[in-house]
Amino acid sequence: MTYEQTLAYLENLSKFGINLGMARIERLLELMQHPERRFKTIHVTGTNGKGSTTAMLAAILAASGIKTGMYTSPHLVDYPERMIVNGQEITQEAFAQAIDYTSKFVDQMLADGFEQPTEFEVITAAAFYYFAAVGVEYAVIEVGLGGLLDSTNVIIPEISAITNVTLEHTDRCGSTIAEIARHKAGIIKAGVPVVTAAQGEALAIIKETAASKNAQVYAKEEHFFSQFKGLAQGQQQILVDAGELGKVEAALNLIGFHQLENSAVAVTAALILGKKDSRITELAIGKALAEVCWPGRFEIVPGEPVIIIDGAHNPDGARVLRQNLDQVFPGKDITFALGILRDKDVSGIIRALIRQTDTVVTVQPLSYRAATPEEVAREIQARRVEAAATIGSGIERAKELAGADGIVCVAGSLYLIGEARQIILNK
Structure with missing residues (x-):
């Protein structure tokens, strides 16, 4: 072959x-x-x-x-x-x-x-x-x-x-x-x-x-x-x-x-x-x-804004991600580009990860099991929530909303992370 x-x-x-x-x-x-x-x-x-x-x-x-x-x-x-x-x-x-x-x-x-x-x-x-x-x-x-x-x-x-x-x-x-x-x-x-x-x-x-x-x-x-x-x-x-x-x-x-x-x-x-x-x-x-390197797991990409890429895809992983964000970026509100699979605990992930003061742009991971951006957005209570048509446009919108001195976190599914890394790192 x-x-x-x-x-x-x-x-x-x-x-x-x-x-x-x-x-x-x-x-x-x-x-x-x-x-x-x-x-x-x-x-x-x-x-x-x-x-x-x-x-x-x-x-x-x-x-x-x-x-x-x-x-x-x-x-x-x-x-x-x-x-x-x-x-x-x-x-x-x-x-x-x-x-x-x-x-x-x-x-x-x-x-x-x-x-x-x-x-x-x-x-x-x-x-x-x-x-x-x-x-x-x-x-x-x-x-x-x-x-x-x-x-x-x-x-x-x-x-x-x-x-x-x-x-x-x-x-x-x-x-x-x-x-x-x-x-x-x-x-x-x-x-x-x-x-x-x-x-x-x-x-x-x-x-x-x-x-x-x-x-x-x-x-x-x-x-x-x-x-x-x-x-x-x-x-x-x-x-x-x-x-x-x-x-x-x-x-x-x-x-x-x-x-x-x-x-x-x-x-x-x-x-x-x-x-x-x-x-x-x-x-x-x-x-x-x-x-040692392990891409897509609390991977920090320096820039304006700083971007965190993390494949947290269950409530426990989301909870750890939030703890790490609070530890490394204390006092900072986060702008998320978030995509979750439909067969995961969507509400549990959101409860563990998202706070009222955050901003969220929902995207759709590259999987037939993915929840739509609109489905995920309906579950979220945050300062601002938007649904994006594509992963690329969602990341760009999250960067725009965060501003140059903000923090963007791309998370929710490993099926999202690969595409996101290619976009962010221009690979």
Whole structure:
């Protein structure tokens, strides 16, 4: 396939939607002779922060001199963002080749009478094939949805990381914290250490699951701690203390109070690995944190006005975004360019993020699941609310309303962020 043909192939697969279950991916990887078993892995799930944590862990391993793959989803702009080796995206040509290779085994499955694999299952299998083909030693794998029945849950990792657990994907993972926690805890494997920042009922379920599988749990505030030490030159100064595992004081290139928690999970997981692999040192961890990038997550674009790009897409993420805005820009009213998917908790996101004194321009994310700007606008109580016809015009209107010395925040959906970054950064 050419890259264009690959996009058409994947678009056709997308009509099958999300279909949780392990049978299809297990059969597909069996036919491919299990590429996922040819490298070591770290598995990361959680409601919020799993992408940032995945990026930090991949950066730490790469800084340690280890050839490292990173698999994340969704992409912001283009599919190759999902497969990265030592900080470099897969090329369009290599991505097309990996999908083309995987498609042959999909055809064999269908000929044998198996159910059609989903788009995410095909991309996941292709990522495992690509990482094996280029000879990565480790790959850090982010869960797509939940954990227990997610396509990535075929791996037996060196460490499992669960960032946090709040309500999300209630249509698929359950309507309570307990039910969702059981899905997240589904990535725990026999004898494999678990690092988590989950609390309360969710932590209890993670511990219960781990105990049943003889897996040691490292819980934040019990086994490791983090401390904010200040801001300097656009970076957070942090301290992560994991007791006998080690202590790391470093500059973190990701801004936002939530990244303190995410970095604590990543650093603790790395320190555990470092007990088995002497290449992973506190020096390498500090170097990686100072350089790591994760676009679209409290990404600050300097200018007049200053623009913040953040993919907050659930109430908990929106609450954290608001805390970060208040911390970094105290006393400032915010002008939002806001786009939300219809199947998300629209009113919950708005309550957590928007204040009466804010200004909001609603836009429509690039997804068939998107709520219209008018639908979102009707939910908002703020000083001024407008609906925009396009993402581009909405961002321009938000900048105009904010003024040169104002703050614009583009938020609400990862399906909005990719297009917004291209517009704002002229990419």
